[in-house]
Amino acid sequence: MAVLTELTLLQFRSHRRLTLALDGRPVVFFGPNGAGKTNILEAVSLLSPGRGLRRAGPDELARRDGAVGWKIRAALGAGHEVETSAQPGAAREVRIDGKPAPQVALGRLCRVLWLVPSMDRLWTEGAEGRRRFLDRMTLSFLPHHAEAVLVYEKAMRERNRLLKDMVRDPAWYAALEGQMAEAGVVISTNRATALARISAAQKGAATSFPAADMAIDGAGPKDLAGALAEGRGRDMAAGRTLLGPHRADLSAIYAEKAVPAAQCSTGEQKALLISLILANARALTDETGQAPVLLLDEVAAHLDEARRAALYDEICTLKAQAFMTGTEPELFSTLGPRAQVFAVSEDGVMQTPL
Structure with a gap:
């Protein structure tokens, strides 16, 4: 860097x-x-x-x-x-x-890490923005994370196409679900690794910004391939894949007050975001020697x-x-x-x- x-x-x-x-x-x-x-x-x-x-x-x-x-x-x-x-x-x-x-x-x-005004609503709007935020943090530590996400999303798009076309032959699904499961393990492991590093960087840090306790919710079952195969009927009715790391959400709690970020004031939510960006930067600096x-x-x-x-x-x-x-x-x-x-x-x- x-x-x-x-x-x-x-x-x-x-x-x-x-x-x-x-x-x-x-x-x-x-x-x-x-x-x-x-x-x-x-x-x-x-x-x-x-x-x-x-x-x-x-x-x-x-x-x-x-x-x-x-x-x-x-x-x-x-x-x-x-x-x-x-x-x-x-x-x-x-x-x-x-x-x-x-x-x-x-x-x-x-x-590169960023914080823009549209992210001020990160904790109160849909999970998609929080997943992007999580993946940007993960990518900063593990550049290969992008490759796993691309493989997963490509396989999921092809699976979703089969679902919408009402294809029922299991042979069409098996390879795609195997790719999703393999990439999904990498994605979930990478995300957990990034959160652990950021959490460690918050501990004992000399900062004026509040610490956040973070967790990843709804990442999907450990046996993703099996769950995808079992859930084909339900997914076909919905026209899309309903479980997996693409459905994960990032939650945060204002640690000192034990209050979920979504329930904090606007100023507190902003302070939490700044705190996470700074913790991410500190962790990268400690790991690589370069901010x-x-x-x-x-x-x-x-x-x-x-x-x-x-x-x-x-x-x-x-x-x-x-x-x-x-x-x-x-x-x-x-x-x-x-x-x-x-x-x-x-x-x-x-x-x-x-």
């Missing part, structure tokens, strides 16, 4: 061309809403496997005023160059040091001055390259010279002191 030393965006979202020289310190982008701050963070999120922090498709990422594709280039301090791009109507491509590479390879070079890249979109808006200062101190203690956004520079005043600061407007992006 390594910090970003240069980032270039070409025809990406609102940015026709943008190049930033970075030195490893936390990075602040401030400016009015709609100026393109989050777009920069989204570009960095695409240096990791997956669809990025907005889960956008390739064609959604190009500038609206052009028919050309988009490109993101990044130089990493370890001497690697990463490039990801897409042409109109085509899938996203990845190149590492000039050579084509699968997306999963990005997870071995640049591990992950953190993307914290509008993270300061709902924190009081003391909590903001505490967050910045923890980021700097970790020596993490955190990319943060806000509407006003005053939100980041306690960072002082510890951060690189950029003013973002419709006219462009300009480095400036706090």
Whole structure:
């Protein structure tokens, strides 16, 4: 893993061309809403496997005023160059040091964690968002987790197609259910490993943010292949697979108060999310010797001055390259010279002191 030393965006979202020289310190982008701050963070999120922090498709990422594709280039301090791009109507491509590479390879070079405003509702909305959050944490520790998820989801899609077509021949299902069971064991084991590492990182940590007791619910039976075979009739009636790790949920309890996260105040839920991101970063730093890249979109808006200062101190203690956004520079005043600061407007992006 390594910090970003240069980032270039070409025809990406609102940015026709943008190049930033970075030195490893936390990075602040401030400016009015709609100026393109989050777009920069989204570009960095695409240096990791997956669809990025907005889960956008390739064609959604190009500038609206052009028919050309988009490109993101990044130089990493370890001497690697990463490039990801897409042409109109085509899938996203990845190149590492000039050579084509699968997306999963990005997870071995640049591990990225993020917290965005839409995640403020993580504990109160559906389980799908919490599974994605869990899998992002897991992927940060175990890059091969993405491969297991891809195998599982591909086999499940094919099984669901058979169910919808009312296919009853067991021979059509056996191989797919075997693949799902094998990949499912890996997925469940990886998730449990990640949670154990994050829980360990919370214990005794010098932090101003509350600890969370976490658990994975509804991951499915140990004999998944047998349960899938037994449940074909029920699944056929539903038109989809009703059990397995794709149905798991992440639960959290505000440890000090013994209150489920969903029942906490909005401010407490935000604090718990920040705590988990920081614990994830601490665990990765202890394991690899290098903090992950953190993307914290509008993270300061709902924190009081003391909590903001505490967050910045923890980021700097970790020596993490955190990319943060806000509407006003005053939100980041306690960072002082510890951060690189950029003013973002419709006219462009300009480095400036706090």
